[in-house]
Amino acid sequence: MSVCRAPRRLANRSRIALLAAGAAAASLMLSACGDGAAGGSSQTGYVQGKNGFATVKKAERQPAPDLSGETTTGKHLDVADYKGKVVVLNVWGSWCGGCIAEAANFTKVANETKGKGVQFIGINTRDSAKSQANSYEEQHKVPYPSLFDPPGKLLLRFPKGSLNPQLIPTTIAFDRHGRIAARAVGPLSEDGLRKMVDPLIAEK
Template identity: 30%
Template sequence: MKRIMLWSVLLFPLSGLCQQQAPKDTVRLSDLDLKAVMAFLAKDQVKDTDVIGDFNALDAILNKDIGEEALGKEIESLDMVRDSVAFYKLVTTKPAALYQKKLLMKQAFVKEHPDSYMSLYELEDNNEMYTTATYAAAYEQLSDRLKKMHAAQRIRDRIAAWKKLSPKGQQAPDFTRKNQYGKTIRLSDYRGKLVILDFWGSWCGACRQSHPHLKALYDTYKNKGLEIVAIANENAHGQPAFAECKAAWLGAIKKDEVNWVHVLNDEGSGGIDIVKAYDISAYPTKILLDRDGKILMRVSFMLNVEMDELIKSMLEK
């Protein structure tokens, strides 16, 4: 049976679902590409015969069925018109959970194979699964041989750049906005709580794929001292008018049932540009603040687990 890549399911457009046909194939979660690996290593003149063994080993690990076959059958059983609600719920939950497991398998491979070209490649390719601290630590665990390669410079450059962005312990810039109900709020209103700043947009499939997970996290910890303040950048893709941007924003909040604090980056009030103040260049980006409004952690991916673990450790004492 022919397979489709996970992201064709995971990042389905979140509007107009009923106009599409449900895929009838097995979902594929492994996305290794030997050509991409060799391009990454090109300046170091690495031969494909030196890579293929570890490539095949990692590919075999990632191709183990952890629920893809069952997911494919579940997708195939649904009609996107007749079962549009069930289909939407399915593609915004299960694929992401399975993909997260695959990424953790890649992280484990990197840790267990410090002298493998594939570890160097995966550290570069899946950098968003790490925080600054754990990314730097994973790089340090690589062999000296790998660290001397040209390809390794890209990782060192990224570590240096990340350390400049919202460094741990820095006071988070305050801002004032109207929330989705028209009430004026300030970030500093939430001192005394752990706060997740969630930078997203209604147009961002990956951002909205993260909502079910955030909902589960919020339901678990909202009464223990967690708040989410979501900042939507509705102009990021050149949407024309403020009224249209606001409507898309409010529509996404309602459809995804994300009932925490929401504000627009640009509401026409002349306040600070929150996106620029926090150096946001990727969506989604999530920044965790401590009870004093200082930055604890920054992640730029929908599936990072380290923030969950830190929140749990701080709120389940």
């Protein structure tokens, strides 16, 4: 009897090891500080552009997931409350060189588009303490709130086949109807950020 049970135990252990390896790989992917492009699929309904920039046709956009929780300053925030505005969601970490490189661009464009119905929101991830995120926000004069998500759980809520976060930083734009409309993987220039936001501002 023990001879029959041993292979089953080994098989179970192998399956557990494979699952653990997959989870670790996903965690590493989201933890990476990226500056390159991410590949797309013909089945995801979006158009992959250069430098990791992708957009979705209006008819094919998926609803944004539930993104709510505590901010880096201890307040409650629900992204759904901003439906009716263009929402620019930036995934960042204080430790990420690409995030630091794009910070001034986000501060400038966020301030200049606030009166045009645009709301910037951050998701801070992989920072173990709010003090790290707060120091970053103060240093770069970040004018918008950020959800505090050290384990990256919010990043896993994006629906399968949608424009989901791939690396850190990743920027995702929602249209005024709360649907996922565009994504940029890696740090964005001021011009690149405007190219993402301006078409959504112009949409009726």
